[in-house]
Amino acid sequence: MITAEQRRSSTHERFREQVRGDVKGVALSQLAAGGPQSISLNAIAKELGVSGPALYRYYAKRDDLLDDIVIDAYHDLRDAMDQAVVATTDLPDPAERMRELARAYRRWALEHPHRYELLFKPLFPGYDAHGEPIAEASAMLIGPALGLLGDGGTRSRLDARPEDVDHVVRVWSRLHGIVSLEIGGTYAAMDVDADELFATEMESVTARLARPSTVQQGRAVPSGD
The missing domain is CATH 1.20.5 (Single alpha-helices involved in coiled-coils or other helix-helix interfaces)
Incomplete structure (x- = not known):
């Protein structure tokens, strides 16, 4: 009662x-x-x-409020990535699943540019952007991508293969660079087609991922599709 x-x-x-x-x-x-x-x-x-x-x-104090806003942004971005993972469960190609995850990441960033920049830019002198709660929220972002390279479930870098962590960090680094330049207006100023550049770069950075059925004795072979 x-x-x-x-x-x-x-x-x-x-x-x-x-x-x-x-x-x-x-x-x-x-x-x-x-x-x-x-x-x-x-x-x-x-x-x-x-x-x-x-x-x-x-x-x-203001820093306490900023901590909450930053953590909320990490959770919202992670939710968008989780939704992409669920939506692509039936796709047989892990490379395409990774690219769809990247698209979800970029889409969220473009829809929430000010919140995205909170996650990866120094806010102002004296603000601790690496405190434990924020660090924990940040670490969540790697889970969906690691899951795509494992058994499909969410994983952390602690229980993932080092080579998978390395590959995800490479994808993330390339993705973040593209998204940050796009949000900053660099591509528009240079008359660069951001959609085309994004697609080309994500195709390149995920190229080493192949369907399990097409890998034999350490080398890719035709799948017969």
Whole structure:
């Protein structure tokens, strides 16, 4: 039986999460308008119609709020990647599954450029972008790709083959470079077709992946398709 105290505690927690969600929503608007340095707890409190001290009960300082926003972004990007893995379960070609995973990654980044840049750019001097909670969230991103090279399930670098980790890091490095330049407007300024470049680069970086049925004695052979 739920006691009155438990009900009060549950209601309080729901209210707390609602307020934190409202705060993060305003902070994301500030982020999109002026970058991470434009995020201000006092300005958020004013927009929400509460006092600064009242808001500090939820976030004692701006860095705490930024930590939450960064971790949320990692989780959202990971969710998009997980959905791509599930959607391609029936594809027999691991290279194509990896490319679809890369497409999901790029798609999320282009839809959320300000949040994507939070993950991979220094926010401002003094901010610790490598604290334990953020490091744990960051480490999640490698799991879906490692799973494609293993048994199809989510894996971590701790239980993956070193050669698989190496390959995923190479794919990720190439992918991140392309996405970062695209978000920064470099390709548009150079009149480069970003879609074509992305497709070509992902084809190249995943080329070593072959259907299991087409690999024999360490070399690729025709599959008969």
